[in-house]
Amino acid sequence: MKPLWFKAATATNPGLLVRLGAIGAVMLSVTGAFAYTGGWLSPERLTQDRMMAAFRDANGTHVGFRRNHAKGVCVTGWFESSGQAAAISKAAVFKTGHVPVVGRFALAGGTPFQPDAPNTVRSIALRFLPPGGEEWRTGMNNIPVFPVNSARGFYEQLLAFSPDPATGKPDPAKIKAFLAAHPETARALALIKKRQITSGFADSSFNGLNAFRFVDAAGASLPVRWSVVPVQPVAADAAEQPEAGDENYLFDDLIAQIAQHPRQWRLIVTIGQAGDSTDDATQPWPEGRQQIGAGTVTIDQASSEDSGRCTAINYDPLVLPAGIEPSDDPLLSARSAAYARSFTLRAEEKHEKPPSAVTPEQVQVGGKS
Amino acid sequence: MTAQPRFPAASRLLHWLMAPMIIAMLFIGVGMAASVSRHYDLLVSIHRPLGIAILGLCVARIVNRFINPPPDLPDTVPSLQRFAAKASHIALYALILVMPLVGWGMLSAARYPIVLYGPVQLPPILPHDLTLYAWLRDLHSVLAYLLFATFLAHFGAALYHGLIRRDGVFGSMASWKSMQFARTNRALIQNSTQTPEP
Ligand code: HEM
Ligand code: HEM
Ligand code: HEM
Numbered sequence: 293m294k295p296l297w298f299k300a301a302t303a304t305n306p307g308l309l310v311r312l313g314a315i316g317a318v319m320l321s322v323t324g325a326f327a328y329t330g331g332w333l334s335p336e337r338l339t340q341d342r343m344m345a346a347f348r349d350a351n352g353t354h355v356g357f358r359r360n361h362a363k364g365v366c367v368t369g370w371f372e373s374s375g376q377a378a379a380i381s382k383a384a385v386f387k388t389g390h391v392p393v394v395g396r397f398a399l400a401g402g403t404p405f406q407p408d409a410p411n412t413v414r415s416i417a418l419r420f421l422p423p424g425g426e427e428w429r430t431g432m433n434n435i436p437v438f439p440v441n442s443a444r445g446f447y448e449q450l451l452a453f454s455p456d457p458a459t460g461k462p463d464p465a466k467i468k469a470f471l472a473a474h475p476e477t478a479r480a481l482a483l484i485k486k487r488q489i490t491s492g493f494a495d496s497s498f499n500g501l502n503a504f505r506f507v508d509a510a511g512a513s514l515p516v517r518w519s520v521v522p523v524q525p526v527a528a529d530a531a532e533q534p535e536a537g538d539e540n541y542l543f544d545d546l547i548a549q550i551a552q553h554p555r556q557w558r559l560i561v562t563i564g565q566a567g568d569s570t571d572d573a574t575q576p577w578p579e580g581r582q583q584i585g586a587g588t589v590t591i592d593q594a595s596s597e598d599s600g601r602c603t604a605i606n607y608d609p610l611v612l613p614a615g616i617e618p619s620d621d622p623l624l625s626a627r628s629a630a631y632a633r634s635f636t637l638r639a640e641e642k643h644e645k646p647p648s649a650v651t652p653e654q655v656q657v658g659g660k661s
Numbered sequence: 662m663t664a665q666p667r668f669p670a671a672s673r674l675l676h677w678l679m680a681p682m683i684i685a686m687l688f689i690g691v692g693m694a695a696s697v698s699r700h701y702d703l704l705v706s707i708h709r710p711l712g713i714a715i716l717g718l719c720v721a722r723i724v725n726r727f728i729n730p731p732p733d734l735p736d737t738v739p740s741l742q743r744f745a746a747k748a749s750h751i752a753l754y755a756l757i758l759v760m761p762l763v764g765w766g767m768l769s770a771a772r773y774p775i776v777l778y779g780p781v782q783l784p785p786i787l788p789h790d791l792t793l794y795a796w797l798r799d800l801h802s803v804l805a806y807l808l809f810a811t812f813l814a815h816f817g818a819a820l821y822h823g824l825i826r827r828d829g830v831f832g833s834m835a836s837w838k839s840m841q842f843a844r845t846n847r848a849l850i851q852n853s854t855q856t857p858e859p
Contacts, residue, residue: 311824319817326809329688331695339695425782427774443697604791605772610702614780618702625702629693635771639795 338447340633346450347634351402356645359634361415361431363406364398365543365650366600369554369591371420377561377586380514381506383615384422386586393589394419396602397493397546400433405649408542410489410529416498416520416557417607418589426613429605432498432520436487437480438573443626445474480574491527493546494555502609502627503570503619506561515564515619517577520557520589543650547594551658554592561586570619596652606635665829667836669729675722676834682715683757687809694802709764710777716761723754735828749815756808762786763804767797 324333331339347359354362375388385391399406400413413433420428440446452470456463471478490496500518507513538544549555561584562577569575597603610618610628618624638645667673686708693704734743768775769785770793776782787793823831 308825315817315820315824318820319813322813322816326688326691329695330691337695338697340697341695343697425774425784426780604789604794608773611774622699625699626697628705629697629701636795636798639771639791639798642791642795 338443340629343443343447343630344633344637346447346454347402350450350454354402354404356638356641357404357648358398358402358638359630360402361398361400361417362402362404363543363649364396364415364597364602365547365655366595366597366602367395367397367550367591368593368595368601369393369395369589371418371559371587371589373587374585375587376584377506380508380516380561380563380584381615382509383428383506383613384424384426385420385428385613386615387422389422391420391422393591394421394601394605395589395591396597396600396607397543399542405539407539414493414496414498414542416493416496417602418520419602419605419607422613427611428613428616429607429609429611430500430518431607431609432500432518434487434490434496434498435484435501436499437483437576438501438623439477439480439484440474440623441476441572441574442622443630445477446623446626448474449477476572476574483576488526489529490522491529491545492542492549494549495522495524495526497521498557501573502621502624503564503568503573504612504624505570505617505619507615507617513617515568515570517562517564518586519560519562521560523556523558523588540650540654544654547650547655548658550591550594554590556591557589559586559589560584571621573621573623594655596650596655597648599652604639606631608632608635665735665833666732667833668731671725672722672729672731673834675718675725679715679718679722679757682711682718683808684812686711686715686760687805687812690805706776709768709775712761712764713777713783715757716765719754719758719761723758732833734830737826737828738830746818749811749818752811753808753815756804756811760801760804760808763797763801767794767801770794770797 327333331337344359351359351362358364369392371385371391371393373386373389373391375386377386378388396415396417398415398417399408400415406412413435415431415433417431418429422428440449448470452466453462455461456466471481498520503515503517505513506516546555563582563584564570564577565581568577568581595601608628608631609624612618668676689704689708689711693701693708696704734746738746765775765783766787769787770790772785772789774782775785787797819831819835822828823835
């Protein structure tokens with residue numbers, strides 16, 4: 293019910309109607325701008341939700357698991373910094389000394405129960421916890437370059453390699469079209485295919501792939517990429533198939549090896565030069581770049597994801613201490629956003645999550661299932 | 662025909678300092694939560710310190726409200742609207758106090774470092790707990806939408822007072838200059854002999 297004065301006023305004063313209309317228009321524009329910013333009016337925009345939907349299309353729904361690198365185990369250990377990287381980065385983690393580490397070994401792909409296979413991309417995620425609380429988190433893969441160089445490329449790759457509902461297999465025509473549209477991926481996949489595949493996690497090298505910047509105490513910054521390289525001897529992948537039924541052989545071996553004695557990797561920082569691309573993870577840097585041995589990572593304990601300390605953690609590549617900064621690589625921001633949403637989804641689903649492929653019992657018996 | 666007194670200067674200052682910050686936070690928030698672009702990282706790095714600044718200012722604002730009580734609404738405002746005004750102001754205060762706390766709390770429960778700028782970080786305020794994180798992350802969204810809706814109603818009501826009622830309520834917060842604009846009708850303003858305050 294409008295008050296009387298109001299009716300009288302609108303009847304006698306058309307200006308009032310204009311002003312009411314103006315208020316309505318302002319309200320609508322503010323709401324519209326809000327909806328636009330939130331992506332609700334742009335079905336084409338690649339959002340966190342749409343990235344998650346692509347993972348669902350590619351892998352199905354696996355409640356409570358990471359949307360990518362879904363099959364894994366937690367590990368702990370420490371990092372013994374050599375102090376050598378302290379000259380180019382002011383991060384506390386690089387001062388000579390001992391830093392606790394919580395990590396995770398995993399296989400790429402969003403299927404938590406995939407059988408271990410030699411060709412599947414392996415990963416290590418590390419969380420360095422130096423005194424003072426300035427953490428460093430990083431994820432690395434056992435491939436020399438990343439297959440895509442943009443969030444859109446990643447999304448299209450997921451969709452292109454999704455199983456066709458009719459056949460249950462990826463559609464070769466779709467893959468062909470994707471590779472034709474992404475020559476950088478075709479080039480990167482060729483390099484990835486040529487990589488040396490080792491016998492397991494413990495003798496794999498892992499590469500950070502994205503470029504970052506190290507910043508020293510004076511504020512000078514250098515482009516870098518980093519890797520961890522095994523200290524233990526490297527053995528080529530045994531060409532024969534793993535025993536039938538041993539679906540977790542890579543993880544079982546790792547758990548058994550760590551139980552035997554700690555495994556170690558050297559953290560190598562490669563310094564880029566002018567002209568080395570920092571914004572394209574499909575491009576390798578030339579051989580012969582200056583490298584620094586920043587220290588050694590030692591892993592002395594493994595545990596199942598279901599009891600370990602890596603599960604309630606998001607290995608967000610942008611959790612960086614002062615002294616390490618993101619480069620201009622668009623993948624970094626994309627990863628941070630996608631990992632955040634994946635992390636939130638699995639947190640929401642935690643109470644419904646079935647046991648992981650590698651259970652606490654299995655780790656207890658030394659990885660022999 | 663009484664003049665509608667203005668809010669005390671400190672209250673106006675705080676209101677107009679915080680209004681753009683809060684509106685920016687709402688837009689930055691929904692923008693970053695719907696982005697995997699280069700902007701995501703930048704927006705998140707603005708969102709955290711700006712949200713914590715709002716928390717600090719909100720506490721200052723509540724203290725200020727006790728020191729500098731707000732003027733009463735004019736008698737011409739009907740009682741239902743009075744109630745709505747009061748309730749929405751309480752809701753706004755509560756939301757801008759709780760939103761940053763939920764943001765800080767959820768990052769604590771997820772054990773993200775809560776970086777404000779460079780090496781400057783906040784300590785965690787809650788235990789590391791995934792389920793708690795999930796709950797707070799959802800709450801952060803729900804409260805944000807509620808804040809947006811309340812802000813919209815507030816903005817609409819302010820414009821209604823300023824453009825339709827012209828009862829001085831708009832000027833009591835929005836006028837920097839003088840009591841002149843805060844009269845109950847325009848005729849009075851035109852005939853006023855008062856000199857503006859500096
Ligand atoms: C736009 C590109 C990428 C997207 C959308 C993406 C997506 C994801 C997602 C959703 C997860 C699960 C996160 C979680 O729930 O905690 C994940 C895990 C992971 N990603 Fe990526 N990723 C991308 C690029 C990369 C790159 C370039 C690397 C290489 C260094 C990488 C290495 C890893 C590793 C090692 C993990 C496992 C982390 C863990 O064990 O917790 N990803 N990725
Ligand atoms: C007045 C204060 C605040 C407002 C109005 C606000 C608003 C928002 C909004 C609208 C969203 C998007 C919600 C969605 O669409 O799901 C959001 C997300 C978020 N906010 Fe806040 N926020 C505030 C304070 C904070 C603070 C103090 C922090 C942390 C210290 C914080 C951290 C976050 C994070 C991490 C996200 C999620 C980003 C993502 O989805 O990747 N917020 N906030
Ligand atoms: C452009 C937008 C805005 C306009 C035009 C505006 C206008 C006004 C006006 C005219 C008043 C005085 C109302 C009265 O005396 O009852 C007021 C009070 C108030 N406004 Fe706003 N406002 C805006 C944005 C905001 C935002 C974003 C907030 C967020 C918290 C806010 C919070 C408040 C509160 C809490 C009061 C009551 C002050 C008190 O009683 O202590 N305003 N506003």
